Amino acid sequence: MTTFRRWTVEVAGETASFRCAPSVEDHTAVCALPRVWAGRGIGLPEYDLPGFTAVVAEVMKTHAYWAARSRRDGRGIAEHWSMPRRDDDDGFVYVTGPAGRPNGDAGYRPASVFTLSLADVRGLRIRLSAYLESNQR
Secondary structure, X not given: OEEEOOEEEEEEOOEEEEEEOOOOOOOOHHHHXXXXXXXXXXXXXXXXXXXXXXXXXXXXXXXXXXHHHHHOOOXXXXXXXXXXXXXXXXXXXXXXXXXXXXXXXXXXXXOOEXXXXXXXXXXXXXXXXXXXXXXXX
């Protein structure tokens, strides 16, 4: 298990489970949680992107990641994830792609825990890193 600020990640089998601790301890906590549309994408508060991207990088250092990547040739490329898009209304950055397991729910929902296939984390990291780099200029 790896922890960075509000992020904790646990790698098991072919997946990484990301847990986000609320930044506040009151009724507004749900507003700052990541948003997941199971099987379709994730939304993260823009201020959380550097920490989340660092946790994804840590996942990529694990033996389980490399084992999963070798078994899933061709997956994990950036094209599985859209270019990140910032929503000015809520301050979240949204990326469509294979986040979580499809469950029939429509729309983005607050989630304190979500999973990603290990084979897909590299592509997400590429997209988020590029977004962060382009917004530093």
